[in-house]
Each structure stands twice: as structure tokens, then as C-alpha cells.
Amino acid sequence: MGESRERPGARVRGVRGSQHAAAGAPGAAARRLAEALGIHALAGGLKVEDFDYMHSLIYADEMARSGSIGPSGSLTTGFAFGVPPILKFGDEKLQERFLPDLLTGKKRCCIAITEPDAGSDVANITTTAVKAPCGKYYMVNGAKKWQVIFSFVSYSRSLSSRPQRNPNHIAGSQTVSGQTTPPWPCGRAPPDSGAAGLSLLIVPLKGHKGVSMRRLKVGGQVSGGTTYIELDNVPVRVENLVGVEGMGMRYVMTNFNHERLSVAVAVTRQARVALSAAFEYVMKREAFGKPLMDQPVVRHRLAKAGGLLESQWAWVEQFAYQMSQMPADDADRELGGMTGLLKAQAGIVLHECANTAVLLFGGNGYTRSGQGELVEMIYREVPGARIPGGSEDVLLDLAVRQLVKLYKAKTKALEAKAEL
Numbered sequence: 001m002g003e004s005r006e007r008p009g010a011r012v013r014g015v016r017g018s019q020h021a022a023a024g025a026p027g028a029a030a031r032r033l034a035e036a037l038g039i040h041a042l043a044g045g046l047k048v049e050d051f052d053y054m055h056s057l058i059y060a061d062e063m064a065r066s067g068s069i070g071p072s073g074s075l076t077t078g079f080a081f082g083v084p085p086i087l088k089f090g091d092e093k094l095q096e097r098f099l100p101d102l103l104t105g106k107k108r109c110c111i112a113i114t115e116p117d118a119g120s121d122v123a124n125i126t127t128t129a130v131k132a133p134c135g136k137y138y139m140v141n142g143a144k145k146w147q148v149i150f151s152f153v154s155y156s157r158s159l160s161s162r163p164q165r166n167p168n169h170i171a172g173s174q175t176v177s178g179q180t181t182p183p184w185p186c187g188r189a190p191p192d193s194g195a196a197g198l199s200l201l202i203v204p205l206k207g208h209k210g211v212s213m214r215r216l217k218v219g220g221q222v223s224g225g226t227t228y229i230e231l232d233n234v235p236v237r238v239e240n241l242v243g244v245e246g247m248g249m250r251y252v253m254t255n256f257n258h259e260r261l262s263v264a265v266a267v268t269r270q271a272r273v274a275l276s277a278a279f280e281y282v283m284k285r286e287a288f289g290k291p292l293m294d295q296p297v298v299r300h301r302l303a304k305a306g307g308l309l310e311s312q313w314a315w316v317e318q319f320a321y322q323m324s325q326m327p328a329d330d331a332d333r334e335l336g337g338m339t340g341l342l343k344a345q346a347g348i349v350l351h352e353c354a355n356t357a358v359l360l361f362g363g364n365g366y367t368r369s370g371q372g373e374l375v376e377m378i379y380r381e382v383p384g385a386r387i388p389g390g391s392e393d394v395l396l397d398l399a400v401r402q403l404v405k406l407y408k409a410k411t412k413a414l415e416a417k418a419e420l
């Protein structure tokens with residue numbers, strides 16, 4: 001009874017105990033936190049501890065059934081990609097301060113890596129976090145672009161980096177994705193630290209001093225609330241650092257695997273919605289005295305796009321299953337590059353399916369109202385699948401580079417074994 005009257009943060013503290021000993025087991029940490037907050041079961045009565053990547057797949061898939069990933073993006077993107085680094089890498093105090101409000105939806109967050117001049121090239125971000133002379137705050141300066149979500153965001157986790165020539169830079173990180181650098185004494189210019197200088201910092205956004213946000217209108221995902229964030233001398237408590245200074249790049253890369261799998265699931269569902277709508281339409285639409293479905297060319301188009309779609313979905317399911325069965329470290333090592341390929345391929349499949357659907361809807365597929373409005377909207381959202389979370393070209397390349405790395409490492413291990 002006494003425990004039930006404690007504040008959530010205190011209860012979290014009480015149950016966590018050896019949480020940090022369970023490094024690499026964020027699922028266990030999340031479970032303890034959820035229990036401490038009184039969250040014992042999820043929708044459908046699913047026990048929190050039973051939730052795995054297959055459930056995550058079902059969730060992302062169901063959320064995308066409308067055909068747009070804007071609504072699901074606005075509801076879950078910030079949490080899904082912003083909370084895990086706190087769970088995995090944040091210290092106990094940080095988790096106590098932020099997770100109760102985030103896990104219960106009282107506050108929201110986003111992940112802010114991309115900047116106006118650095119997207120694919122994460123190591124090149126220039127946002128800085130400089131320790132104030134008092135040692136209590138980082139002063140954060142920079143801009144973040146395309147963050148989902150705009151008006152709801154309470155916190156942003158970002159990576160900040162330091163420009164070389166600023167003599168006052170010390171260490172900085174915001175919690176969104178961005179780069180941070182190890183601390184440097186005030187008045188000394190840091191070396192060009194690149195990826196090694198990136199850190200993650202939780203930056204309060206809404207109503208916070210020095211923060212301004214404005215909505216960016218992108219081609220689709222209207223409800224996603226894509227945002228431009230300006231940070232002008234924003235004071236952020238040093239305790240808001242996630243994990244260790246200089247480790248931001250690693251944290252962000254780990255985070256990308258989950259993000260890319262989620263995107264692949266949702267995007268593959270979008271492709272199915274588009275193709276199903278086209279299937280239904282050509283069954284009833286008549287031209288030249290018969291339904292369009294009776295035209296061999298129409299069936300051929302549907303078959304080609306459908307084959308891509310079904311094989312992509314089978315791969316997505318296989319992937320989620322592998323992720324739920326493999327230990328996290330093994331999955332990161334073995335599947336990191338392939339997750340990028342899965343996400344890139346999902347965009348390619350969506351492109352093909354949306355294209356086919358628009359064509360088969362004819363003029364209706366190019367009209368923002370009426371029978372074809374859904375496929376018209378999905379077609380506009382194709383770039384929103386191919387670019388965010390790692391652009392297609394970048395991910396295709398990453399996948400093969402990772403395979404080369406694995407190939408070399410495994411060959412070396414086999415050779416070493418053979419010599420024994």
C-alpha cells in the first residue's frame with residue numbers, strides 16, 4: 001500500500017535495482033519500469049514481458065492500414081525512436097526523470113539527428129553543446145530539420161557536434177540524434193572530432209528558453225508534423241546527457257535498426273493498401289466493354305507488383321522473427337546492414353506498387369478526391385518512405401559494405417580456426 005502512494009519516479013527507483021547490470025537487455029529494464037508505473041498488460045491483455053518484435057510488427061502494420069503513415073508517425077515515431085536510447089544507455093537518474101512521463105504519454109519526445117546541412121552524413125553535424133562556466137549546463141546552439149513531430153514535442157534527443165573554430169566549445173549533446181563531443185576546457189578549440197565527438201542530449205523543447213520550432217510542409221504525411229527546430233543558446237542541464245560523451249554515434253546507429261524495421265513494416269503495408277485498392281478498382285471499372293481486370297496487360301502489371309509485394313512481406317516477417325529470436329548483440333552485428341536493405345527494398349516495392357496503382361486508376365489515380373484519392377496520396381508519400389531513416393542509396397550501399405565486413409571477419413575466423 002505504501003508503495004502505491006509513491007511518486008512514479010520513486011517507484012521506478014525502488015524496483016530497478018540491478019537494471020544497469022542488465023546492459024544489453026533493455027527489454028527487461030522496460031518491463032521493470034512499466035511494472036513500476038502500473039502498466040502490467042498491453043492491448044489485448046498481452047503481458048508486457050511477452051512483447052517482442054513480432055508484436056511490434058503487428059502494431060506497425062495495423063497502424064499503417066489506413067494507407068498513410070502520417071497518423072501513426074505522429075502518434076508513435078517520437079516515442080518509438082526517442083525513448084529506446086534512454087532505456088538502453090541512460091543512467092538510472094536520467095531514466096527516473098524522464099521515463100515515467102514519457103512511458104505514460106504525459107510528455108512526448110522526438111529524435112533529432114538531421115540538420116539543414118547534414119542528413120546522410122551524420123558525422124558532419126554542427127550543432128554544439130558547450131559547457132557553461134558554472135559547469136551545470138550545456139549551452140546548445142544549432143538547427144535540426146525534418147524532425148517528427150512538431151507541436152507535441154516536449155523533449156528532443158539530439159546529437160550535437162562542435163565546429164572546430166569555436167574556442168568555447170566543450171562537450172555537447174542534445175537528446176535527439178546529433179553529435180556530441182567529449183568535454184574540452186573552455187577557451188580551447190577542440191580537434192576535429194567527427195563521429196567520435198558526437199553525443200546524445202535530452203533537450204527540453206516546448207516553451208524552453210532559446211528554442212523555436214516551426215512546421216515544415218512536406219509532400220505527404222501531413223499529420224506527421226515534420227518540424228524545423230532552432231536552438232539558440234539553449235541551456236540544458238548536464239545531467240541530460242544520455243550515456244557517455246562521445247558515444248552518440250554508436251547509440252544512434254544502434255537505434256537505426258529498430259527504426260528501419262518499423263519503417264519497412266509500415267511501408268510494406270502501404271504498398272499492399274495501394275495494390276489492393278487498384279485490384280478492387282480494376283475488377284469493377286469497365287473499358288472497351290469489359291472490366292479492366294479482363295485485360296492481360298492489367299493482370300500482368302498486378303502480377304509483377306504483387307510478386308514484389310508478397311516476397312517483401314515474407315522477408316519482413318522473417319526479419320522480425322529473427323530479431324525476436326537472436327540475442328541483441330548478435331542481431332546488431334549480423335542484421336544491421338540487412339535491416340538497411342530491408343528498409344530500402346520496402347521503399348522500392350512501395351514505389352512500384354504505388355506507381356502501378358496510380359496507373360491502373362487512370363485519371364482517378366491523379367486526383368486528390370474521389371475513387372483514386374487514396375492511391376494518389378500514397379504515391380505522394382513514396383519519397384517519405386525512401387528518404388527518412390536512411391536514404392535508399394545510402395542504405396543499399398551500407399548493406400553491401402556491412403556484408404563485406406562480415407565476410408572478412410568470418411573468413412578470418414575460419415582461417416584462424418583451420419590453423420589450430
Ligand SMILES: Cc1cc2nc3c(=O)[nH]c(=O)nc-3n(C[C@H](O)[C@H](O)[C@H](O)COP(=O)(O)OP(=O)(O)OC[C@H]3O[C@@H](n4cnc5c(N)ncnc54)[C@H](O)[C@@H]3O)c2cc1C
Binds near residue numbers: 146148384387389392
Ligand atoms: C518526412 C521526413 C521525416 C523525417 N524525420 C526525421 C526525424 O524524425 N529525425 C531526424 O533526425 N531526421 C528526420 N528526417 C531526415 C532524414 O533522415 C534525412 O532527410 C535523410 O537521412 C537524408 O538526408 P538529407 O535529406 O540531408 O539528404 P542528403 O544527405 O543531402 O542526401 C541526398 C541524396 O544524395 C544521395 N546520397 C547522399 N549520400 C550518399 C552516399 N554516401 N551514397 C550514395 N548516395 C548518397 C542519396 O540519394 C540521398 O537521398 C526526416 C526526413 C523527412 C523527409
